[in-house]
Amino acid sequence: FGADATECIQWLLGRGVVPMVVGGARLYLRSLTHGIFPGVPKSREVRERLLALADSKGPESLHAKLSEVDPETAARLAPGDLKRIVRALEVHEVTGSLMSELQTQSLPDSPFELVGVILTASREWIYERINKRTREMFETGFIDEVKRLLGLGCGGDIERIKANGYRETAALLRGEISESEAFDRMDRATRHNAKYQLMWTRQEKDWHSIDVESLPPEETSRRIVSLFDAAGRHEPGAGA
Known part of the structure; x- marks a missing residue:
């Protein structure tokens, strides 16, 4: 990009x-x-070993391990953020360098x-608009859009889409959750993203x-x- x-x-x-x-x-x-910073080579062997360790001892054990070798990166990651924790440990094992050091290279x-320019507003105002926008998505054809994608055989791809709403709506269409639950999940996910953006814009x-x-x-x-x-x-x- x-x-x-x-x-x-x-x-x-x-x-x-x-x-x-x-x-x-x-x-x-x-x-x-x-x-x-440039990408670091990956090691499938290291990654699978770390994932197996997480399966046997829990993701928190990997977070504790990361805290020992790279406390700065560990402090930024939630104990349940397995994907990023594994990647940080993988980088350390493959290169001998810390993810936190690589990310601050000149x-x-x-x-x-x-x-x-940062557009700001109170958190309450932002959350109210998120709620309104989520409702408008449901009322203006978003469910039909996801239904068409599923009809085209894109179910697996939808599960990998990180944009808010697609996975939740696919679960709704499969009968796994109710419309109100899909709405609540979309709303929470969007509020989480907004909270994260508020945090990084302050930097x-x-x-x-x-x-x-x-x-x-x-x-x-x-x-x-x-x-x-x-x-x-x-x-x-x-x-x-």
Whole structure:
């Protein structure tokens, strides 16, 4: 994503257009603004051994092991986050390096001048909008969309989709859960993502913050454009 987005941004800047990147998942955004450390080779043998250990002694045993070798990474991961715990231990065994060290390696600076903007609001306001959006998804055809995907034989793929709603709705259509339970699960998952985004946006100390709770969309847009204007970003090629 980082490489493709960089190419697209450079193409736009070359034509005098200043793009806005809007989102989203932190990993994708950081791959564009900070880069990410190169992938570490995987070892199926090490991974299967660690998973077998988790089966016999529980995921908490691997989290305790990670706390011994890489306490910084362990502190960021929940004891039940087996996938990431196994990967961190695998990296240590394969390379002798710590995941926390690799993730803080010096990376090339972004080739762009960036204006970062965070749209903020109270948690209650955000959760209310999440609830409304989840209900609208159910009422405007999302269930039919998932039903069509299942009809096309995409059941296994749906189980691997991380976007909120697909797995829950597939379970609803298979009769495994009720509509109210599917709604509640989607709502909780989206609130969890929102909570995570609120946490990581606080780490972006140089970004501008706009409280949108009491602002109409037009005023929010005007303030964002004003920030770009103030930074001189509307000059062709100046940044993104």
